[in-house]
Amino acid sequence: MKRRTVLAGGVSLALVGLASAARAAGDPMSGKLSIWLGYGETGPAFRLALPAFKEMYPNVQVEILSFDLHEYEAKLSVAVPTGNGPDLLTLHDYIFPHYYENDMLDDVPADLAKIVNDPKIVEPVFAKIASREGKPWGVPWWKGSRALFYNTAHFKDAGLPGPPKTMQEMWNYAEKLTKKNPDGTIQRAGITLRKTEGSGGLQKFGDHYYATTGVQILEAGPKPGTIRVTLKDNLDAAAQLLMDYVAHLHGPKKVDDWSLKADAAGFANGAASMLMREDWVVAYVRKNGPDIKFATAPTPRGKAWGNFNFVEILSVNKMSKMKKPAWDFIRLLQEQKYLDSVLQDSGWVPLRLDRNFSAFLNKNPEYKAFLEPYPGYVSYIEPPNTAYVECTTRTGDVILASYRDASLLNNPDGAKRAIMRAHDAAVGILQKAGIYAP
Amino acid sequence: MAAPQSVAMPRPRRSRLGEALARMKRNRIGFVLCALGPVLALFALIRIYPIAETIRLSFFDYHITRRRTPFVGLQNYLYLFEDSAFHDALRNTIVFSVLAVITTLLIALAVAILLRSIEKAAPTFELLFYIPVVTPWVPASVIWKWIYDPTHGPINYFLSFFGVPRLGWLLDPVLIVLALVVVSVWKLVGYFVVIYGVGLRAIPEEVLEAASLDGCNAWQKLCHIVLPLLRPIILFTVVTCTIICFNVFAPVYVLTASSQGAPAYDLKVLVGEIYANGFVYYHMGYAGAQCVVLLLFVMSLLVVQFLAFREK
Numbered sequence: 127m128k129r130r131t132v133l134a135g136g137v138s139l140a141l142v143g144l145a146s147a148a149r150a151a152g153d154p155m156s157g158k159l160s161i162w163l164g165y166g167e168t169g170p171a172f173r174l175a176l177p178a179f180k181e182m183y184p185n186v187q188v189e190i191l192s193f194d195l196h197e198y199e200a201k202l203s204v205a206v207p208t209g210n211g212p213d214l215l216t217l218h219d220y221i222f223p224h225y226y227e228n229d230m231l232d233d234v235p236a237d238l239a240k241i242v243n244d245p246k247i248v249e250p251v252f253a254k255i256a257s258r259e260g261k262p263w264g265v266p267w268w269k270g271s272r273a274l275f276y277n278t279a280h281f282k283d284a285g286l287p288g289p290p291k292t293m294q295e296m297w298n299y300a301e302k303l304t305k306k307n308p309d310g311t312i313q314r315a316g317i318t319l320r321k322t323e324g325s326g327g328l329q330k331f332g333d334h335y336y337a338t339t340g341v342q343i344l345e346a347g348p349k350p351g352t353i354r355v356t357l358k359d360n361l362d363a364a365a366q367l368l369m370d371y372v373a374h375l376h377g378p379k380k381v382d383d384w385s386l387k388a389d390a391a392g393f394a395n396g397a398a399s400m401l402m403r404e405d406w407v408v409a410y411v412r413k414n415g416p417d418i419k420f421a422t423a424p425t426p427r428g429k430a431w432g433n434f435n436f437v438e439i440l441s442v443n444k445m446s447k448m449k450k451p452a453w454d455f456i457r458l459l460q461e462q463k464y465l466d467s468v469l470q471d472s473g474w475v476p477l478r479l480d481r482n483f484s485a486f487l488n489k490n491p492e493y494k495a496f497l498e499p500y501p502g503y504v505s506y507i508e509p510p511n512t513a514y515v516e517c518t519t520r521t522g523d524v525i526l527a528s529y530r531d532a533s534l535l536n537n538p539d540g541a542k543r544a545i546m547r548a549h550d551a552a553v554g555i556l557q558k559a560g561i562y563a564p
Numbered sequence: 565m566a567a568p569q570s571v572a573m574p575r576p577r578r579s580r581l582g583e584a585l586a587r588m589k590r591n592r593i594g595f596v597l598c599a600l601g602p603v604l605a606l607f608a609l610i611r612i613y614p615i616a617e618t619i620r621l622s623f624f625d626y627h628i629t630r631r632r633t634p635f636v637g638l639q640n641y642l643y644l645f646e647d648s649a650f651h652d653a654l655r656n657t658i659v660f661s662v663l664a665v666i667t668t669l670l671i672a673l674a675v676a677i678l679l680r681s682i683e684k685a686a687p688t689f690e691l692l693f694y695i696p697v698v699t700p701w702v703p704a705s706v707i708w709k710w711i712y713d714p715t716h717g718p719i720n721y722f723l724s725f726f727g728v729p730r731l732g733w734l735l736d737p738v739l740i741v742l743a744l745v746v747v748s749v750w751k752l753v754g755y756f757v758v759i760y761g762v763g764l765r766a767i768p769e770e771v772l773e774a775a776s777l778d779g780c781n782a783w784q785k786l787c788h789i790v791l792p793l794l795r796p797i798i799l800f801t802v803v804t805c806t807i808i809c810f811n812v813f814a815p816v817y818v819l820t821a822s823s824q825g826a827p828a829y830d831l832k833v834l835v836g837e838i839y840a841n842g843f844v845y846y847h848m849g850y851a852g853a854q855c856v857v858l859l860l861f862v863m864s865l866l867v868v869q870f871l872a873f874r875e876k
Contacts, residue, residue: 196843196844199843199844200843200844203628203629203843203846204628204843206629207628207629207631224629224846225629228629228630228631230629309729311729311730321735322735322827322828322829322830323820323827323828323830324830326827383732384732384735384736385714385729385730385731385732385735385736386714386715386730386732387713387714387715387716388732388735389827395715397715513845515844515845516844516845516847519840520649523649523830530737558643
């Protein structure tokens with residue numbers, strides 16, 4: 127009797143199991159779609175799209191997890207190669223090559239590939255970063271770019287007519303805007319220069335280097351995926367730029383100091399009059415310095431005029447069992463109302479040229495430099511580089527250490543040696559990664 | 565006379581489990597193995613295996629997102645000699661550890677001795693000193709980030725009364741090490757106060773009274789009675805504190821993070837470098853080599869400490 131009961135129970139359980147397995151097999155649109163975000167501030171756009179997605183896939187559960195950016199990149203790097211990780215990938219352009227070069231991304235469906243390759247919809251510079259030899263591996267979604275933030279009240283007090291238009295004006299204005307105590311120490315920085323954290327430091331030095339020379343420090347090599355370092359080719363200009371930084375951090379022309387509250391926090395605090403930073407700083411200053419009156423302007427020009435961009439790319443994990451729902455979610459995210467949410471909630475600028483954000487700009491004029499097109503103002507981006515973070519961090523460490531060296535004041539030979547050290551640091555890392563192009 | 569017949573007493577029936585246990589008790593080695601086996605297996609799985617795997621990986625060019633993992637022999641170890649970031653990290657970690665271990669243990673010992681003179685109030689003070697120990701590193705570091713703020717931080721405000729100019733505590737390569745030492749001492753000192761307190765309470769009162777009767781002053785009692793009797797405790801604290809300090813990471817990570825729009829000086833420490841190489845640059849093999857070096861370095865230090873403090 128007992129044995130018969132156990133047998134009957136076992137058979138029923140097996141039947142139930144088989145039935146649910148058959149149901150799942152018959153309905154491929156059930157399960158869980160996993161999305162991980164390194165920029166949690168874009169989460170509202172994903173959540174806003176959930177009802178529309180649910181109408182398409184009522185049996186698919188969507189899990190959206192946000193992490194700190196570095197943690198996110200670390201988790202992703204461990205999960206995806208082992209066949210795990212999220213179904214829908216949100217990848218920064220500098221980690222993107224790791225995934226397409228190692229065959230971890232699904233093929234972009236034809237309709238989305240057509241959008242990416244249409245220059246009227248996505249600027250070619252952004253389509254290129256998401257592609258390898260013309261084949262897109264993801265859909266560029268939003269960009270972060272840099273602009274000059276300036277405190278309009280400080281400018282008015284100093285009698286300055288408007289934001290600096292050239293590099294020389296930027297330094298001159300910084301000197302005029304700097305407030306010093308009677309003992310010579312700086313009370314308010316004319317411009318808060320990026321003096322800490324190698325990768326970020328090199329990026330901001332790189333902005334001025336681009337304006338001065340018309341090229342980036344790291345440029346694409348002749349073979350896809352290879353990188354060349356341009357510092358040696360532009361040694362005089364790079365050394366002069368370094369000396370300009372040193373002159374404005376030491377000596378009589380000093381406009382900034384390491385003991386001041388710096389960067390976005392310094393600008394939001396009124397401790398600095400100018401800052402070169404990305405879109406997110408608008409929301410940051412509004413929140414942390416509500417009394418600060420500020421505006422944004424394109425970065426100052428030198429020999430060249432342009433601004434650095436980084437891009438968030440939407441893609442799908444090749445090992446995902448939810449590829450179709452994931453691509454459909456990406457299709458949804460291209461619609462105006464979700465792109466509006468990205469802009470409003472995060473400040474990052476959507477990349478679709480065929481969408482209209484003028485209503486947002488009217489309400490939020492601080493975004494002018496990020497949203498308005500300026501004729502002749504070039505958008506540039508780092509070439510795909512699998513050693514990007516390491517290369518910029520280590521090279522930036524050398525440049526930032528040189529800022530502290532007062533002996534480089536009016537010392538062209540010393541500045542050239544410092545630039546060559548930075549050059550060699552970059553070359554060494556690229557060579558080790560096997561992507562150096564002489 | 566008939567020999568008394570032995571009456572066969574019915575033997576109590578033992579269960580199979582009971583018999584197995586009895587057999588095991590007879591065979592002591594088997595018993596010990598069965599008792600400790602699961603624990604040892606778990607220890608091997610979660611402690612020994614990762615260390616062995618890290619050592620193995622350190623001989624490979626294991627890049628976390630690449631499928632190929634070629635064997636490179638000692639190449640990762642040789643690159644350690646060229647890597648200036650690793651040298652900076654090693655130097656910073658040693659300087660920080662020396663300062664933090666010495667300061668923490670001296671303050672802890674002094675506080676424990678002072679608390680012994682106020683026996684009744686000692687537990688209350690020990691509790692107060694212990695609060696930072698139970699505070700997690702991350703919130704503690706966030707609080708200290710504010711304390712070190714150059715504009716609004718209380719430290720600069722306090723120092724301004726003595727004419728000290730504004731200091732960028734977290735922006736200067738030297739000051740940030742001192743700032744980190746202060747945070748670590750604040751966090752760790754309570755733990756060692758308790759440990760020293762236990763050691764001091766174990767010193768017989770009669771020994772100290774006898775020394776007083778012989779005319780010893782407080783300093784002589786400290787040097788010739790208290791410290792020698794505390795030798796095993798001091799060894800324990802030096803070893804523990806050294807290990808904690810060489811593994812410093814969380815406070816450095818939080819104090820220098822740029823999430824608040826104000827990145828601090830990028831202070832390199834060994835564990836931070838291992839994290840960066842493994843999870844930011846994806847060089848797992850090279851990070852493994854750094855782990856092995858850290859392990860060997862700390863173990864050598866511990867051997868030296870054991871030799872220095874051994875009973876003569």
